[in-house]
Amino acid sequence: MAKAQKTFTCSACGASSSKWSGRCEACGEWNTISEDTPLSAGPATKSLGGTRGASITLTDLSTEEAPPPRTECGVGELDRVLGGGLVPGSAILVGGDPGIGKSTLLLQAAARFAQVGLPTIYVSGEEASAQVRMRAQRLGLTDAPVRLAAETNLRDILTTLDAERPALAIIDSIQTMWADNVDSAPGSVSQVRAAAHELTTFAKKRGISVILVGHVTKEGQIAGPRVVEHMVDTVLYFEGERGHQFRILRAVKNRFGPADEIGVFEMTGAGLSEVVNPSALFLSDREDPAPGSVVFAGIEGTRPVLVELQALVAPSPHSQPRRSVLGWDSGRLAMILAVLEARCGIPFAGLDVYLNVAGGMKISEPAADLAVAAALLSAREDASIPKDTVVFGEISLSGALRPVGQTENRLKEAQKLGFTSAIAPTRSKTGSGSGLNVQKMSDLAGFVGEIFGAG
Numbered sequence: 001m002a003k004a005q006k007t008f009t010c011s012a013c014g015a016s017s018s019k020w021s022g023r024c025e026a027c028g029e030w031n032t033i034s035e036d037t038p039l040s041a042g043p044a045t046k047s048l049g050g051t052r053g054a055s056i057t058l059t060d061l062s063t064e065e066a067p068p069p070r071t072e073c074g075v076g077e078l079d080r081v082l083g084g085g086l087v088p089g090s091a092i093l094v095g096g097d098p099g100i101g102k103s104t105l106l107l108q109a110a111a112r113f114a115q116v117g118l119p120t121i122y123v124s125g126e127e128a129s130a131q132v133r134m135r136a137q138r139l140g141l142t143d144a145p146v147r148l149a150a151e152t153n154l155r156d157i158l159t160t161l162d163a164e165r166p167a168l169a170i171i172d173s174i175q176t177m178w179a180d181n182v183d184s185a186p187g188s189v190s191q192v193r194a195a196a197h198e199l200t201t202f203a204k205k206r207g208i209s210v211i212l213v214g215h216v217t218k219e220g221q222i223a224g225p226r227v228v229e230h231m232v233d234t235v236l237y238f239e240g241e242r243g244h245q246f247r248i249l250r251a252v253k254n255r256f257g258p259a260d261e262i263g264v265f266e267m268t269g270a271g272l273s274e275v276v277n278p279s280a281l282f283l284s285d286r287e288d289p290a291p292g293s294v295v296f297a298g299i300e301g302t303r304p305v306l307v308e309l310q311a312l313v314a315p316s317p318h319s320q321p322r323r324s325v326l327g328w329d330s331g332r333l334a335m336i337l338a339v340l341e342a343r344c345g346i347p348f349a350g351l352d353v354y355l356n357v358a359g360g361m362k363i364s365e366p367a368a369d370l371a372v373a374a375a376l377l378s379a380r381e382d383a384s385i386p387k388d389t390v391v392f393g394e395i396s397l398s399g400a401l402r403p404v405g406q407t408e409n410r411l412k413e414a415q416k417l418g419f420t421s422a423i424a425p426t427r428s429k430t431g432s433g434s435g436l437n438v439q440k441m442s443d444l445a446g447f448v449g450e451i452f453g454a455g
């Protein structure tokens, strides 16, 4: 048999390469590359010199089957992020920083799914059963019919699941699982991949849903959740800022529902409680209009969310002025500063610029461009945008304002929360329903002149 080519994989982003290096070329992380453990068996087909496989059954595309019945656990924020409940036999990855609340969320989810009738097994590889039971007690879940085990041996876990046949198995965490047929340490890329592969294949075969917990790691020795993202049906990330109580569960991939959907939770002493109206939460600290503060009418997944953007612009003591962004893309900020300078004649040279999305929320929509520009201008000119106004619209490099999707939903949410005006691009499909006074603008220079009397 020919000697197998060595391959190396980055534990942070999953990129593979043919040689080792200290720094991953794909993601730029240091000390994350390690060698993969080769498979012990030969090629998988006879034509390549291996043993012959069995024929597989082929079917056609037409189907009489109904879509799979989904189970809702009753926590609306979780059910929606899953795409409308749990699909039988699906594999779900829940990633997040250590300590963010993954085990708390999943123990609560396990209890709810068990209470609505799904036999549920929770396997902890990180904590002793007694610790998990203490958490259950603190969360008031001791009556939920969840079966619990503390185990890391994958073979024993699969054997048990196969005998017990639950509807849902939660594996906390995938990095602690140990497959004895793979010759490397628990947590290594090879182990995590093999364990995730066996668990997801098992899930499909037996119609058991599995939820894998994955810690986001910064260390090369432990593989991060990105290494298994492609193996699962649904990838959820649990995010939040330390010091803030609320947490966002975000679907970044979902074969059974829309990606980009978010669920909002609040971390309390009694566990995570759902936040049904996140806009109210993200705006709750607003008092009188302050220069630099603008409310953006955004869309997260299928849901409108209003968030406050805050900008601070101040003369810089540095030769290289600071550009600091929290919750938005720094490249996009640079672009908007450049457009303001080139198309509106408003320079930011010599000025430090800080931009925050309030409450630790992260926004990725280009629809926030105009709200960002408004916050920057408001801070720079020391002029407030009226408190009852929401802003949205995309800015092109030419300085033109482009309409964005779901304008009506944005306006409705704003009206629901007591706003009376909106600033939006011309050609926005505002519909007829909204009672908001919508000021339509065709380009950024016009916006600057109209709102700030400059430009």
Ligand SMILES: Nc1ncnc2c1ncn2[C@@H]1O[C@H](COP(=O)(O)OP(=O)(O)O)[C@@H](O)[C@H]1O
Pocket: 096, 097, 098, 099, 100, 101, 102, 103, 104, 105, 138, 267, 268, 269
């Ligand atoms: N006894 C407690 N009382 C209140 N909050 C707690 C308690 N123990 C842990 N927590 C909260 O739960 C968080 C840990 O959540 P956990 O679900 O274990 O996170 P993860 O599984 O993502 O590492 C802690 O950061 C803390 O905020």
Ligand SMILES: [Mg+2]
Pocket: 102, 103, 104, 126, 172
């Ligand atoms: Mg945990």
Ligand SMILES: [Zn+2]
Pocket: 010, 011, 012, 013, 014, 015, 024, 025, 026, 027, 028, 029, 032
């Ligand atoms: Zn990488």
